[in-house]
Amino acid sequence: MxxxxxxxxxxxxxxxxxxxxxxxxxxxxxxxxxxxxxxxxxxxxxxxxxxxxxxxxxxxxxxxxxxxxxxxxxxxxxxxxSVQLTEAEEVVRSLSCAKERSVDAAFGFALSNEVDVDVWMITAPLGFGIAKAIAKAIAKGGVSASVRGNLEFSNSWAEETAVSQGENTARTTKVVxxxxxxxxxxxxxxxxxxxxxxxxxxxxxxxxxxxxxxxxxxxxxxxxxxxxxxxxxxxxxxxxxxxxxxxxxxxxxxxxxxxxxxxxxxxxxxxxxxxxxxxxxxxxxxxxxxxxxxxxxxxxxxxxxxx
Structure with a gap:
């Protein structure tokens, strides 16, 4: 054949x-x-x-x-x-995906200026002497300026996907x-x-x-x-x-x-x-x-x- x-x-x-x-x-x-x-x-x-x-x-x-x-x-x-025997089987298949994004920004600025002036009266008849402040002869002055700045930025994003599929199988044998x-x-x-x-x-x-x-x-x-x-x-x-x-x-x-x-x-x-x-x-x-x-x-x- x-x-x-x-x-x-x-x-x-x-x-x-x-x-x-x-x-x-x-x-x-x-x-x-x-x-x-x-x-x-x-x-x-x-x-x-x-x-x-x-x-x-x-x-x-x-x-x-x-x-x-x-x-x-x-x-x-x-x-x-009677007697019954059950055999169970479980299978799970899963697929997952996760994605995360984050943006952070920061900026800082500072400017400072300061001026200070002192005038002293010096007495030196012999070519050397002592400097001492005399109230009437002293002049003081000062200038101060300051600038500050700050900038911050933040952005965040998250995404997640999950898929699962399962199977349950049971085989039963029964005798009476x-x-x-x-x-x-x-x-x-x-x-x-x-x-x-x-x-x-x-x-x-x-x-x-x-x-x-x-x-x-x-x-x-x-x-x-x-x-x-x-x-x-x-x-x-x-x-x-x-x-x-x-x-x-x-x-x-x-x-x-x-x-x-x-x-x-x-x-x-x-x-x-x-x-x-x-x-x-x-x-x-x-x-x-x-x-x-x-x-x-x-x-x-x-x-x-x-x-």
Missing amino acids: RYGARGEAFGVLKRAYSYLRDGRWHLVTGYKVGELASEWVSQIQFDPQLVGYVEGAPPVPSENLTAGLTDPSSGTFEGAS LTGNWEDPARLLNPATGRRYVPANTGFAVVQSQTADVFALRLAHSGALVAYRIQPNPDIPKDWNVIPFPINPRYTKQGTLDGTVGFDQRGTVAVPDYQGARDRGEYSYFKPREAYALKRRIQRDRQRLHSF
């Missing part, structure tokens, strides 16, 4: 002959059987990359989900428990309890009555690529020759949720500790946990694992606090 110039898919069916002679391999090709018409069938997901998973709804003991609490012919316990009523002819614990048995199903969140599935048929007869899968380059990786059955010997919905109540002989164990009558960890009852997780969380908090 190949693609034409316009993007259409087509194919050719050819026959080949192969044989060995004198220790050598001979291949005869080029026998055309007929044109193949391409028929688009569906899209499939491939190359899944695991992102996370949810091991079903929160556990509920099935000995509490009995026919005495509701009518099996008209009601179920669907949705009796589902299941079916127990077969009335095969009750596990007749003392508790008919139970609503939750489905032991988990959900994986994956990112995968998309491919197109084509059916190749002979153009002259319509006979199916083969299916061909071609990756679709126009579709990017997408999110998908894939349900998967949980190993019942790991955890099993409907039983918290491997048992489903009591009868006249004692505890009634689930077939997957025949040793549940003895001390141990069964189904969701895993205190060692729980406290190991708790210690790990505490260590991470202390490490973050120290940082």
Whole structure:
């Protein structure tokens, strides 16, 4: 199968002959059987990359989900428990611009002039003497002038522009309890009555690529020759949720500790946990694992606090 110039898919069916002679391999090709018409069938997901998973709804003991609490012919316990995981992401893009202008000017001018005259009488009969002021012979005078000036100027201007754009994305995964009523002819614990048995199903969140599935048929007869899968380059990786059955010997919905109540002989164990009558960890009852997780969380908090 190949693609034409316009993007259409087509194919050719050819026959080949192969044989060995004198220790050598001979291949005869080029026998055309007929044109193949391409028929688009569906899209499939491939190359899944695991992102996370949810091991079903929160556990509920099935000995509490009995026919005495509701009518099996008209009601179920669907949705009796649920879990929801929300992942939020916020992206804010901002652009800001600020501009400021300022003009300051100052000018000062000062002029001052001052004249002062004193006249003294000097007596020197021998060529030298003493100068002393005589009231009648003294003349004093003075002139004073002053000019001052000052000029100040100030101008200021500010401008600011801000643009922001934000995106909030939230991805929510929610799982609710589902299941079916127990077969009335095969009750596990007749003392508790008919139970609503939750489905032991988990959900994986994956990112995968998309491919197109084509059916190749002979153009002259319509006979199916083969299916061909071609990756679709126009579709990017997408999110998908894939349900998967949980190993019942790991955890099993409907039983918290491997048992489903009591009868006249004692505890009634689930077939997957025949040793549940003895001390141990069964189904969701895993205190060692729980406290190991708790210690790990505490260590991470202390490490973050120290940082």
